[in-house]
Amino acid sequence: MGEMEQLRKEAESLKDEITAARKAVQDLTLQDHVAGTAVVGRVQLKTRKTLRGHLSKIYAVHWGDSKLCVSASQDGKLIVWDSYTTNKVHAIPLKSSWVMTCAYAPSGNMVACGGLDNMCSIYNLKGKDGNVKVMRELAAHTGYLSCCRFLNDNEIITSSGDCTCVLWDIETGSQKTVFAGHLGDCMSLGVAPDFNTFISGACDFTAKLWDIRDGQCRQTFGGHESDINAIGFFPNGNAVITGSDDASCKLYDLRSDQELITYQDSGIMCGVTSLAPSFSGRLILAGYDDFNCNIWDSLKAERVGVLSGHDNRVSCIGVTPDGMACCTGSWDSFLKIWN
């Protein structure tokens, strides 16, 4: 048997062992445990603000705190919004208009973006003369930048169409760690609430949990039947939610290393583009290609609400850190604040 054939057989055998190990700890299902729990009542969120100003499709939005958010559009602009007043705090022109992602640093001092230029550009919002300038261009990916998230003012994690994720040192512009293992474009990433791990969703239909410091993939979650476009941690850091082109979202439990439940409906036939849990995690808000956002009861897997109001695909969604509102961004060029 050739070396390659032997390795392939070994891989298949290990996957079977992992499946068996997961089954061995499955002595209760989520459905069993919540059989007696009532579905939450209908959730009706209203549009409180519409943020107007982008001239083209919005691809990403990220909250900095519970008031300010940054959005990225293929009109070639990053806009930082005061969501209470709808004022534009900053309107940052980009070198490349093919932007696919943006992020706000937890400190509020910086924002980042990237896309088909294969780079992650970091902007300093608190420069001495008040002008927002490019602080660093992180270049090394050989594919598009699909997502980026700051750990702090000096470290950022990126995911790319080149199938890898990278942890960067912003000061030196160098790659500290490359997270390789996905067999398809990485589409989305999320950082754990304790900043020790992150998760990535990819076009190989899997989600991976990575240890930020040692670079190892700790867990891989399958089950989706198409690309994973969106991923997020559950607020307590012990579960992961994914959204896919297969029209479903899934909840994976990190501690038992397995899928707990799927959020799908025979009436939904289009891909999930984005998702975010509510403050308690009891609700999951998911944006879809059919211009709507569905609100799911995460424990009972039933739809309990819908956000309708956009005239095109909902491409991005985010809930404020204090859970008080969510923001949706759309290809119709508007952002809406709901609660």
Place this chain on the structure above:
Amino acid sequence: MDELDETQLKNHVDSLKQQLQFNREKTSVSIPELIKWIEEKMNEDPFLNPDILKENPWVESSKCVIA
């Protein structure tokens, strides 16, 4: 997996070996704890507890007054 070269395939197998070692908790422990966490937080969830949104920063609470 067919597109991987020998080194990549070796890395893939090594990664699977590591992932197999993960210390899995029983779902009869992890699920109730997850649900308990959620249910405790629901009271503080503005989308589920309408009292929290009585002070809503995105809604003007009073009419504009020209002084």
